[in-house]
Structure formats: C-alpha cells, structure tokens
C-alpha cells in the first residue's frame with residue numbers, strides 16, 4: 307500500500323482518480339496497514355468546505371524538520387513556514403521532489419482550483435495558477451494547524467485526498483471606515499483572516515458624511531477638515547453604552563481633544579495595505595461615495611453643494627451639486643488619485659441614497675436638467691454618475707455602484723452591488739438587463755446587524771428563491787459580506803460581528819457545498835484558533 311502511494315504520486319488527474327479508488331478500497335479493508343502506523347485518523351475541519359475530501363485510514367507524522375519545496379516562493383512559503391513553526395515543527399527547504407510539502411502544475415484545474423493529497427511521504431498541492439496555489443496553501447495550513455500530537459510529541463495529520471474550486475469568482479468583504487476606522491495594522495490582520503477563508507475582494511468604504519479617510523494630494527482640506535467630526539449621535543450613544551459595557555468604547559486613537567472623532571489613511575499606508583492584500587489573493591476596491599453621502603467633502607469645500615453649505619434633507623444628507631459642472635474636474639481629479647492608489651480592476655463610485663430636495667430647488671441643477679434634456683432629478687443623478695463612471699473607465703477601471711444607481715428606464719453599464727432587499731425585483735431587473743451584479747442584500751449579508759445564531763444560520767443557508775425571483779444567475783458574479791460601523795467603534799466590537807459570520811459567509815460564497823450540521827461540527831476549531839490568536843469571536847452555541 308505504501309509503495310503504491312509513493313509511485314503514483316504527482317501524476318495529475320488520472321492518478322488522482324486512481325488514488326481515490328485505492329483510498330476507498332483501503333478504507334474498506336481490514337487493518338493490515340494499522341501496524342505500520344502509530345496514529346489513528348483525526349478528521350480535519352476545513353472552512354470553506356472543499357468540493358470533495360476523503361480521509362485515509364490513519365495519520366502520518368509531520369517530520370520534526372519538515373521541508374517545504376524550494377519551488378514554493380514568496381508569501382506561500384512565508385505562510386507555510388510560519389504555520390509549521392506555530393505547530394513547533396522546524397521548517398527547512400528542499401528540492402521539490404524531496405520536500406515534505408511539494409507542488410505540481412496541473413493545467414486541467416481551474417484558475418482558483420487546487421488539489422491536495424497527503425500520502426505516506428508527504429503532501430502535494432496541485433494547481434494551474436497562482437490563485438489556486440495560494441488557496442491550496444491556505445487549506446494546507448488548516449490541515450497542518452489541526453494536527454494531532456502523539457504521546458511523545460510527534461505532530462501528525464491524516465492521509466487525505468482533497469479536490470476544490472469555487473463556484474463564483476467574487477467572494478467579497480466590505481468595510482465602512484468612514485463612520486469608525488481601524489488602523490492599517492489591524493486591517494492587515496483582517497486581511498489575514500479573509501485570505502485564510504479564501505475571500506478575494508475587500509471593498510473599502512473610504513468616504514461618507516461622517517468622514518473622509520483617504521489622503522488626496524491636490525485637496526488636503528478633504529482630510530484636514532473632512533476627516534474630523536464633532537461626536538455625532540452614534541458616538542454619543544456609544545459613549546453612553548460604554549458606561550455599562552466596555553466593548554462599546556470608542557477607540558481612543560481616533561479621538562481628538564474631548565469631542566472630535568477622525569483620522570485618515572495616508573497614500574503610503576493605503577499602498578501598503580493594497581500590496582499586503584494583493585500578495586494574499588485579495589484585490590482591494592476603493593469606494594468614493596458620490597453624489598450623496600458627501601458631507602465630509604462639502605465641509606472642506608463648501609462650493610461642492612447646491613447652497614454653499616452642508617446639511618440634511620428629509621432622509622439623507624444633501625448631495626454634492628450635480629448641476630455645477632465647474633466642480634466636475636475636482637471630482638475627476640479625486641477619482642484619478644484614488645484610482646492610481648488602488649491598481650486593481652475595480653472602482654466603486656457609490657451612488658446610493660441621493661437626497662433630491664435641494665436639486666429640485668437649485669438653479670444650477672435645474673439649468674443642467676433643461677440643457678441636457680434630463681428626466682428630472684433622477685436623470686440628473688444618472689447623468690452625473692455616467693460622467694464620473696465614463697471618466698473612471700477612461701483610466702482603465704471597471705466601475706461599480708450600489709443598486710440605487712440602477713435606473714430601470716435608463717440603465718447604465720455598471721457592476722451593481724445589490725443591497726436594498728425591500729426592492730426585491732431589482733436583482734431580476736439588473737441581471738435580466740444583462741448587467742453584472744454582486745449580491746449583498748442587507749437582511750443577511752450585513753454583518754453589522756445584531757448577530758445571533760439564528761442570523762448566522764439564515765446567512766449560511768441563504769437561497770435566492772423565493773424572495774428574489776427571476777435572477778439570471780450567470781450574471782451574479784458572487785456574494786459580498788458587509789460591515790457598517792456606526793455602532794462598531796473598536797476592534798473588539800468588530801470581531802463580535804465578524805466571527806463566526808465570516809466563516810459562514812465564506813462557505814456560502816465559495817459555494818461548493820453547504821451543510822448546516824457539518825458547519826456546526828467544523829466551526830469550533832476555527833473559533834478556538836481565533837481566540838488563540840487574540841481575536842474575540844462572538845460566543846455562540848458553537849463555541850466550545
């Protein structure tokens with residue numbers, strides 16, 4: 307048996323299939339092989355659940371000086387080395403064929419797909435592209451970190467054959483850093499976890515009424531003035547709640563004086579985060595929310611609004627004046643600087659919750675509506691979004707917007723992030739119109755909602771039907787989880803909302819298999835590991 311394994315390794319799909327047969331045969335056989343092995347099998351709990359995973363009949367020892375193939379370079383090598391070191395194995399390097407962890411190219415695999423075999427003489431990861439190799443390494447880490455320890459301290463992992471690939475290309479996480487922000491170092495830790503769970507997009511909501519968080523060289527007032535606010539109603543509520551529950555305390559690193567909240571990310575800090583995430587398989591997408599949610603910028607540049615001042619309408623803040631085309635160059639300059647900072651493919655332009663009351667009264671807005679023959683204020687919003695989206699596209703970006711920017715009578719070619727679940731016909735309309743969509747309706751995908759085990763299960767078991775009908779599923783690029791931070795003013799509070807919801811989300815978004823019972827059985831190890839690494843997941847029925 308052992309020899310069979312060794313001779314057949316590293317040979318691609320045919321041998322992989324044969325290996326499954328042999329492994330199954332082996333599983334059914336008597337315990338002939340038992341004598342040569344000291345460890346009984348310990349099943350691994352992998353999240354997101356792979357497409358297929360078969361355990362062998364016993365565990366193999368991880369050598370105390372286990373080697374990593376010299377063909378594994380960069381972050382993959384760093385991650386594996388750190389993982390082995392964490393389980394007190396002293397990692398070294400070796401030629402690929404001789405290493406304990408080795409890699410093989412297999413062009414039959416999808417870009418993000420991979421296979422892993424753990425055999426008597428070590429572990430092989432098969433891949434066709436860097437993305438697949440990285441996800442294979444992340445799964446390998448989950449296997450290694452769940453190793454057993456024998457009485458004499460030898461670490462061991464199960465023989466296994468694992469095959470995996472995602473169903474959807476987009477597995478995103480959105481975080482609002484405008485209402486409350488987090489340090490770049492902490493965001494990197496979040497990136498570590500996103501990558502661990504094969505989430506591949508991170509949308510940063512960088513600007514809103516409550517703060518402008520990205521340094522813009524040409525307009526320093528955006529951060530000198532726009533990054534700061536007097537404590538708002540949420541801050542005051544948090545201060546009150548923190549008197550009885552310290553987990554609501556506002557992170558003091560972002561408090562100035564006694565009653566101001568704010569801060570911003572420098573260009574270098576953002577470049578560092580983008581690079582860090584990129585090497586871990588995650589594209590960072592900037593969002594500059596416009597024309598609504600623009601109060602922070604209007605506070606710094608009053609002429610951006612219709613009236614020369616910021617303010618609130620009946621539902622939302624007054625937007626920037628879309629009628630003053632003399633301000634368009636400034637908006638485009640901001641888009642250009644931000645686009646340069648984030649070298650990825652996507653740029654999110656916002657487009658949600660645009661209050662129209664001032665536009666109705668503004669001579670500039672009304673003049674532009676007449677001049678361009680626009681369909682009222684809605685047409686004006688569409689005109690402005692199109693002008694800015696066209697500009698971002700001229701910089702090579704694919705432009706995203708919230709589904710509020712989807713006007714059924716004059717739809718634009720945007721990648722829509724769908725969130726308004728009370729507009730349940732929108733996903734059908736958007737996708738039937740041939741437009742691409744990322745699904746993140748707030749009922750389940752907004753992790754900032756009050757978390758509970760019932761909410762967790764509802765997210766985990768999400769299906770489009772019956773609530774969202776007539777969706778052209780091939781136009782749904784994937785899913786995104788979303789955190790808004792009005793009531794999340796520090797790391798502890800964020801972790802309470804994120805975990806274990808993020809793990810449930812990752813399994814839904816990866817999309818290979820879902821099984822609530824299985825998820826409940828697998829989640830405790832992951833929560834335990836988070837706690838070991840200093841994170842504070844929400845206590846749930848699954849916390850052991």
Ligand SMILES: [Zn+2]
Pocket residue numbers: 611612626627628629630664665668669670671
């Ligand atoms: Zn106006």
